[in-house]
Amino acid sequence: MAEKKELLTTNRKALTINLDERKYGTFAEIGAGQEVARVFFQAGGASGTVAKTISAYDMTFSDAIYGKAPRYVSRERLTTMLDHEYQLLIERLAEQRGERTAFFVFADTVTTRSFKGGNDAHGWMGIRFQTEPGVEPSDIVLHVRMWDKGAVQQQEALGIAGTNLMYAAFYYRDNPTRFIESLVDNVGTARVEVDMIKFSGPAFAHLDNRLMSLYLVQHGLTNAVMFSSSGDVLQPSEVLYKKAVLVERGSFRPVTHVNVDMLSCATAQFVQEPLVKGKDVMVLMEITMNNLLAAGELDAQDFLSRVDVLGELGFTTMVSNYSEYYRLTSYFRRYTKEMIGVAMGIDNLLEIFNEKYYEHLEGGILESFGRMFRHAVKLYVYPMRQDAYERYLSTGKPTPSAMPNHVFATTVLITARNVQVTDHLRNLYAHLLENHYIACITGFDPQILGIFSRDVLRRLKEGDETWETMVPVSVATAIKQRHLFGYGAGDAPAALPVAAAPAAAGEAPAR
Secondary structure, eight states: OOOOOOOOOHHHHHHHHHTOTTEEEEEEEESSOSHHHHHHHHHSOGGGTEEEEEOOOSHHHHHHHHOOOSOSSSHHHHHHHHHHHHHHHHHHHHHHHTTTOEEEEEEEEEEOOOSSOOSOOEEEEEEEEOSSTTSOOEEEEEEEEEOOSSHHHHHHHHHHHHHHHHHHHHHSTTOHHHHHHHTTTTTOTTTEEEEEEEEESGGGTTOOHHHHHHHHHHTTSOSEEEEOTTSOEEOHHHHHTTOEEEEEEOOOTTOOHHHHHHHHHHHHHHTTSTTTTTSOEEEEEEEEHHHHTTTSEEOHHHHHHHHHHHHHTTOEEEEESOOSHHHHHHHHTTTOOSOEEEEEEHHHHHHHTOGGGGTTSTTHHHHHHHHHHTTTEEEEEEOEEHHHHHHHHHHSSOOOOSSOGGGGTTSOEEOTTTOOOOGGGHHHHHHHHHTTSEEEOOSOOGGGTTOOHHHHHHHHHHTOGGGGGGSOHHHHHHHHHHTGGGOSSOOOOOOEEOOOOOOOTTOOOOO
């Protein structure tokens, strides 16, 4: 029987830090009161921990201390706060107590619910700290959202979350899973969302920020995280704010010519939409947690391999808990009012029309479609060869034919125009098609329609070199050079056991 983990109270965490004689530093907080510092003062023994607390609420004072910033609740402002306060600590105290003290600065810049209401309650918080006296510091920066209705409750939640971050930095940094889980101790995910986290510095030299972000989704602290093509962790609101969004969902195990062609063709059509012309556009490749947990466990190396090959092609990657498409488009609506496009294959389109995925909704499939298609949402549907379509109908998997692709270059194609849905939903489908909520992808390459990721992966593992013809050249090169997806020799990190994945609602076996 697994040993039950003790859940420390917020007061106990603060007191533990206060009683650690080596830890000493500054609390700099803007926008929600000195909530984290208050926790430490109330816990007792704070004189052994707190060198200074500061709240520069007035913008003139804040600018005079930290310099001007285009936005006061931003990562840039948080970074300048950490820089400034840490430099002061070292300048004023290093000679006096640097040999016996591990210095830290905790900072946050936050906006809680305003008096008039209606604003987005969120903030940035971070800690810069030494693991031992005299060593170079390391940083942890995260972005939080507060979901309580009242400002007082949001302030309280912020104080708890900030204390959790400090305690985790000091005592859980060698246990990544426990670190992430502990960020919402005593407050819960219903009150606080952590949608971005980044670690840097010598204490985290061997830590992959993408994997830590994945843990945020896996453990329910947020529903989506994003990575740039270079592997940097992105904050969703910074990426999506006021932009038109086009997304393609897939397994990308590995990314194939079809995946790239689908998104390329959809993008060409999307940018020509009257509602998109002249707008900033964000194009995303998205993987669901259901897909990552399809084997019942989270394979860290497999996940990183997928992100690596997508980055090799210059794509921004998103990982989400949104197995239903209507939840995915609703998520984008948190950040933008511009048009949203979703690129998908025939198999995914048919799964969207599978009513079993909406039994939990009072309004069933109509409610899901009402949520998905409101406010300018459009599906761009990639065709499927008829032979693959027929196998999908009989097996649930659009598996490849044994015959070469060129034989089927002129075969009948199943498109959004001639696909058949359940009889009693045909009028609904016709309505969506005729009113341009669903569109056929055009300009595709018919020679590649028989390529499927699972077939590429099988050939790769069997040593069949033909897999290289089914993926972009840069992807093949990356797979071979880095031994991704089990190619050649190479030790992969041990899989991380988790509960078996539930059925992916509205998500077909991705190609």
